Amino acid sequence: MTERLSHPFDPIVFPDTEILILGTFPSIDSFDKAFYYAHPRNQFWPILSELTGYPINNRDQKIWLLKRSKLGLWDMVAGCRRENSLDSSLRGIAVNDIPALLREYPSIHKILFTGRKAQELFERHFGDLPIERDYLPSPSPAYAAMDFEEKTRVYAEKLEMKRR
Numbered sequence: 001m002t003e004r005l006s007h008p009f010d011p012i013v014f015p016d017t018e019i020l021i022l023g024t025f026p027s028i029d030s031f032d033k034a035f036y037y038a039h040p041r042n043q044f045w046p047i048l049s050e051l052t053g054y055p056i057n058n059r060d061q062k063i064w065l066l067k068r069s070k071l072g073l074w075d076m077v078a079g080c081r082r083e084n085s086l087d088s089s090l091r092g093i094a095v096n097d098i099p100a101l102l103r104e105y106p107s108i109h110k111i112l113f114t115g116r117k118a119q120e121l122f123e124r125h126f127g128d129l130p131i132e133r134d135y136l137p138s139p140s141p142a143y144a145a146m147d148f149e150e151k152t153r154v155y156a157e158k159l160e161m162k163r164r
Contacts, residue, residue, distance in 0.1 A: 007078050009035070011101060012072060012073045014066075018070040020071075020105075021113075024075060024115045035062070036062075047139060099126060112136045112158055134158050
């Protein structure tokens with residue numbers, strides 16, 4: 001088991017954010033590139049680009065996509081130990097203060113999870129919060145039960161977006 005890791009970056013949230021997307025914890029590639037969903041095969045950004053028509057060539061374009069789409073992004077885990085990027089390897093988990101974030105950004109009316117572990121942690125720690133929530137298929141390349149097209153269709157439905 002490696003040393004204890006702390007979440008390396010802040011949430012991306014705006015005053016008018018309506019939907020908060022919560023992952024579990026940044027992958028090793030995301031740590032290295034200091035940004036969310038940075039593994040080159042992760043489908044998160046390509047799915048959002050497909051839905052919005054916005055480019056995702058760099059960090060600024062990705063942040064702009066989130067802002068224009070009224071989406072926020074953060075992770076459930078504030079700190080942990082792990083052996084690899086899989087959620088199943090996370091140990092000694094400390095969670096982020098999601099209720100404080102929701103108080104700070106009252107326009108958020110829905111939370112979507114990009115992994116079952118994130119959803120499980122939320123329900124265990126904050127299951128009594130009165131906010132709509134649902135599961136998105138994992139955009140990870142390790143989750144192959146759905147192809148890109150099916151994931152994009154589900155994201156469109158749950159993010160309440162029409163495909164562009």
